[in-house]
Amino acid sequence: MDGAVQTQYPRKNWSSLMLLNCGHPSTRQLTPDVVNTQTGAYLHRMQWADDAEIGALPADWNWLEGSMPKPASGYPAAVHFTRGGPWFDDWQTVDYADLWIDERNRLSAQET
Numbered sequence: 001m002d003g004a005v006q007t008q009y010p011r012k013n014w015s016s017l018m019l020l021n022c023g024h025p026s027t028r029q030l031t032p033d034v035v036n037t038q039t040g041a042y043l044h045r046m047q048w049a050d051d052a053e054i055g056a057l058p059a060d061w062n063w064l065e066g067s068m069p070k071p072a073s074g075y076p077a078a079v080h081f082t083r084g085g086p087w088f089d090d091w092q093t094v095d096y097a098d099l100w101i102d103e104r105n106r107l108s109a110q111e112t
Contacts, residue, residue, distance in 0.1 A: 003084070003090075009041065009044075009045060010045055011044070011045050011046055011054075013062065013064060013080065013082065014046065014054070015043070015044045015045075015046060016062055016064075016080040016082075017057060017061060017062045017078055017080065019057070024053065026048055026049040026050070026053050027048075027049070029048050030048060034048075058077075059076075060076045060077045060078075061076075061077045061078050062078060062080055063076030063077075063078065063079050063080065064080050064082045065079055065080065065081050065082055065083065065094050065095050065096065066082055066083045066094065066095075067082055070095060075096070075099075076096070079095075079096045079099075079100070081094065081097075081100075085097070085100065086100045086101050086104075087100075087104075
């Protein structure tokens with residue numbers, strides 16, 4: 001992101017948006033101790049679950065900016081700024097950055 005070298009690994013971008021079944025036996029392995037001591041790779045690659053236990057979300061709920069075509073109608077439900085987001089100076093004009101900036105400005109105005 002923002003020009004950083006990216007590493008390819010299994011299940012990349014799957015963890016960018018997840019809906020967890022907290023009652024599933026594999027998910028129940030994610031105790032505070034596991035989450036606080038395991039590596040980021042272990043957690044992001046979901047090495048605690050088998051492939052057959054991982055479902056899919058519709059693409060518009062994990063829309064990858066710069067990697068997927070813009071939806072033909074409307075907007076994606078969730079944008080994952082994979083290359084760099086509008087919080088970086090050089091990424092103010094990526095797809096949907098204007099929406100992110102508008103929301104940031106709206107929230108900042110509420111804080112004052």
